[in-house]
Amino acid sequence: MLFVLNKLKTIWITGGSSGIGFATAEKFLNEGWNVVISSKNKENLDKAKKKLENISNKSKVYSIKCDISNREEVIDTVKKITSEISSIDIGLLNAAAYSPNKTQEFDIKNYEVLIDVNLKGTLYCIEALKNEMQKNKNGNIAIVSSPVGYRGLPTAGAYGMTKAGLINIAESLFFDFKKFGIKIKVINPGFIKSKSTDLNTFPMPFKKSAKFAAEKIYLGLVKTNKFEIIFPTFFLMILKFGRILPYTLYFYLITRITGL
């Protein structure tokens, strides 16, 4: 009799120790995927792995400490996954630094940190994944951005700029990586409860749980072919509409809403 081994698929989730990344790891494990989580803080990562270990007896969770702002660490992590675990079917580039600016001060240090992690760090992950995925001409890279990147908002310059950059690079690479057999997607969540949003002091309309985000991300990555994954839909449609308003009207409305 011929036994055909059905190889499990593998997802690498950066920032898998908490929030959206952790909930998405849980979802993919439940769906029978092997999951590799990574994050910068080893203690958080170990705790997260422990919680995920008994979810499935079919699929397996692995953890590798990786600070995405360190290019060598990122390259080593991707090499380790592909040589010791499996080829990577999906790279979910979810890790990000966040520090809400409560004032309109221009804090260059905050810009530098967010550029290093959110922009440069995500680019290092894209580079390492591309070098591996192009060997088999197969793979998916999903970049977690934010609707804050759709348009400039008061006090959100540093974080918003990095997220705008990620949407733009995802659009560019959608074209450029076709020849390598690599599909690019971008994920733009509304407000989701997490360690990061717990720092916010402003009202967060339509805030959802990380579990809700994970369901939407799983559907978007595995069951659809759409380039952009957005949720919750109604709130995101409003934000998307804001994107096409002429500047005069946009500035007027945002000033009225925020008082800034």
Ligand SMILES: NC(=O)c1ccc[n+]([C@@H]2O[C@H](COP(=O)([O-])OP(=O)(O)OC[C@H]3O[C@@H](n4cnc5c(N)ncnc54)[C@H](OP(=O)(O)O)[C@@H]3O)[C@@H](O)[C@H]2O)c1
């Ligand atoms: N929550 C929302 O409402 C919302 C909305 C739109 C977009 N997003 C985006 O969704 C993603 C996840 O956000 P979240 O709210 O779930 O955040 P979170 O709970 O604060 O989690 C952030 C994750 O990123 C990791 N991380 C931070 N700096 C890192 C670095 N230098 N290298 C590797 N890992 C690092 C953290 O790991 P450590 O354990 O090492 O700290 C943690 O696992 C982010 O890209 C965020 O911008 C979130």
